[in-house]
Amino acid sequence: ECGFCEPVCPSKGLTLSPRQRIVMWRDIQAKKRAGIDTRELLHSYQYQGIDTCAATGLCAQRCPVGINTGELVKKLRSQAADHAKTADWLAEHFHTALGGARFTLTAANSARKLLGAPRLGRLSAALSKASKGRLPQWTPALPQPLRTLDFGPASNDARPRVVYLATCVSRVMGPAYADREQSSLLDKTRALLEKAGYQVVFPDNADSLCCGQPFASKGYPEQAEHKRQELLNALLHASRGGLDPIYCDTSPCTLRLVQDLGETRLDLYDPVRFIRTHLVDRLEFSPQDEPVAVHVTCSTQHLGESQALIDLARRCSKQVVIPEGIHCCGFAGDKGFTTPELNAHSLRSLKNAVQHCSEGISTSRTCEIGLSSHSGIDYHGLVYLVDRVTRPRSI
Ligand code: SF4
Ligand code: SF4
Structure with missing residues (x-):
């Protein structure tokens, strides 16, 4: 105590x-x-x-x-937890479940186009209030849907290989409609890896894979572990038995995967560790003048990469802001939708701290929704910033 x-x-x-x-x-x-x-x-x-x-x-x-x-x-x-059968079904039909998430985002996006953002914001706030929070509130930071992705076969050339694990969140959630960055995290990451000279390989059946985090946080540890093991097997295969490095584009999912790996030999990286160990020597950085806010996610802290993320941001921008007193944004996967007051409370001092920044960076797409909503600036994945300020290093 x-x-x-x-x-x-x-x-x-x-x-x-x-x-x-x-x-x-x-x-x-x-x-x-x-x-x-x-x-x-x-x-x-x-x-x-x-x-x-x-x-x-x-x-x-x-x-x-x-x-x-x-x-x-x-x-x-x-x-x-008393919906074990539903959780079983979702785990077995994950591709279909993602289709449902894409459909919801498509419906929200169509409503915005039809009604306009201000009117939809007011209507959604009223509906959310009337339903006592059961209906999540639409905000301009809500992602646009990404279509089902065609990952394509590996080209198999002489370049070093990296297995790219695009997490379910980054496979479904695109940029917000008003964001100046309109490429998806997946496209941006693939472009950055290729710029650094890597051949990008995706695991088989990529759209059915998930680390199990959504099940674990909802209280379904068995279904969560089943999805995690399925994903680890797919990664083992895609990385030729652990020979190739694996880049996971979302810190919370990386953290879940690297815990208790036991005998499984996988060379797994979150964005921060991969960029600092595999990309920095292959890229030339020209730092931008515009100030950037950094949000270190809880998982980045658990992974021990907090300082490395700040150091990388400093390579990219001459002015880096780390808001004081914000440790966990409180979005927590989907709590930002279901319990938005937690996110609002945690980020109540963010707007003042970052008001002169041109953008914010993080390594979790869902955290970025809440951070953008409560700051007045757009938050993106770290790779957007790194891609913007780098070019291939001439050898
Ligand atoms: S840090 Fe918190 S959880 Fe740990 S002993 Fe102190 S009060 Fe208890
Ligand atoms: S919300 Fe508070 S109590 Fe719950 S895990 Fe985070 S720090 Fe711990």
Whole structure:
């Protein structure tokens, strides 16, 4: 109960801090054992403790004894998870599930074209309020849909190979309609890797693959592990038994994949580590004058790449801003849609901190939706910035 974990928690001040989550849970259990009726307490705890936890485990980074309150919350979610059959179906028909996500984004995009952004914003806010938050609110930062992608066969030439794992989020979510960057993360990443002289290879059946993170955070660890193993097998095959490096374009998914790899030999990289170890020597950087804001995701922190991300940003821009006091954005995959107040609370000081920046960078597309919404500037993947300021190094 030292409270060292509290400053990094996005829900502190909105609902509970990690310390309070643990203390309250312990108190509820003690009351239960003493035969006291805890129904009302449990009802409050559902929102205060469980629903408003981002479950990214940033608290564990600060805890002197390594307590990860996010893991406790995920365990509690899994005890209450009662849609196992739906989760099974989604895991088995992941390609179809992604089609549903594309359809939803297409419908939102068509509504924007029809009604105009301001009117859709007002209408969606009213509908979201009337449904008590069950209908997510549309914002101008919402991604446009990406069509089903044709990854094509590998060309197999003399260039070094890199396996590109485009995560489900980057396969579905394109840029926001008003964003000045209108290439998808996938196209931008492929172009950057090729500029640095790599031959880009995709795993087979790429559109059905997922690291399992959406299942894990919703409390379905079995389905999550099934998807993770399926993906690891596909990566093992695509990388010729672990011979080729694997580039994963989203930090949270990389973190999930590199944990507990056991005997599986895979050379897996998040964007920051791949760029600093494989691309920096192959590219010439001409830093831009425009200031850039950096958001270090929770996963980048867990992966130990925070300083490396800031250093890379400094190679790309002469002015780099790291907003103080923002540790986890609170978007947490889809919480930005389902519990938007967590995202808003966590990023309440962002706009002031970055108002003179021309753009922000990060390594998670979903975090970028919330960051763009609450900052007034567009947030992009790190590769957009690196691609803009580099050219192939002449050897
Ligand atoms: S979870 Fe860890 S850091 Fe937080 S109050 Fe308990 S002991 Fe301290
Ligand atoms: S996982 Fe994140 S939101 Fe949940 S208690 Fe820990 S720091 Fe707070």
